Amino acid sequence: MGNKLVTFTEEQLEKYQDCTYFTRKDILRAFKRYRDVNPEVVPKQMTDKEPYTIRVPLESMEKLPELHENPFRKRICEVFSRNGSGNLTFEDFLDLLSAFSENAPRDVKVFYAFKIYDFDNDDYIGSSDLEQALKLITKQELTQEERQQIAEKVFEESDVDGDGKLSFMEFEHVITRAPDFISTFHIRI
Known part of the structure; x- marks a missing residue:
């Protein structure tokens, strides 16, 4: 009989299985990825509160x-960190991977995609949110005028109620028509 290192308790693993789209094996693989990011900060064995108190810095x-x-890497980390800083606990990291997993349903993916695009966290995607997204996507290669034209076109086609911003329902309607959304909103562990 070997002395096998126990990373999580049975209770913790069951909880993670219940709260994610992962198997035990996936959860342990995710932990290995998390620990490999910053082994000086993350212990090999997570005790009581460590899965939700130890934070790996955004830069890592x-x-x-x-x-x-x-x-969108910075924004993704900000959305999934409970305090919005981008520094992720293991549980934050597990939530991130779960939402991006191939087993996550479309509605979960749409919810998080909306949150990622909602840079100002006002529960709408307005012109400033869209402009920030366009800057990131195009690596700031478009002029201000070109970004504005694209934003106007997006709102023209998607803003059903004409209020100059996209609600979650309007965003969901647009995104569900995108055939490649599911395949691009994906991270494999």
């Missing part, structure tokens, strides 16, 4: 290969 999280090339 952004270096993950799955996030590194994503122009």
Whole structure:
């Protein structure tokens, strides 16, 4: 009989399985990825409160290969960190991976996509939110005027109630018509 290191208690693993779209094996694989990001901060064995108190800094999280090339990497970390800082606890990281997993339903993905685009956290996607998204997507290669034209066109086609911003329902209506949304809103662990 070997001395096997226990990363989580049975109760913790069951809780994570209930709250995510992952198996036990996936959860342990996610923990390994999380720990590899910053092994000086993350212990091999998580006790009581550590899964939701130890935070890996945003700067370290952004270096993950799955996030590194994503122009929204900082915003994704901010949305999934409970305090909005972008510094992620293991539970935050697990929530992030779960929402981006291939097993997450479309409505969960749409919900988080909306939150990611809602830069000012006002529960609407307004012109400033859209402009920020366009800057990230195009690596600031468009002029202010070009970004404005694109934003106007988006609102013209998507803003059903004409209030100059997209509600969650308007966003959901648009995004569900995008055939590649599910495949692009994905991170494999």
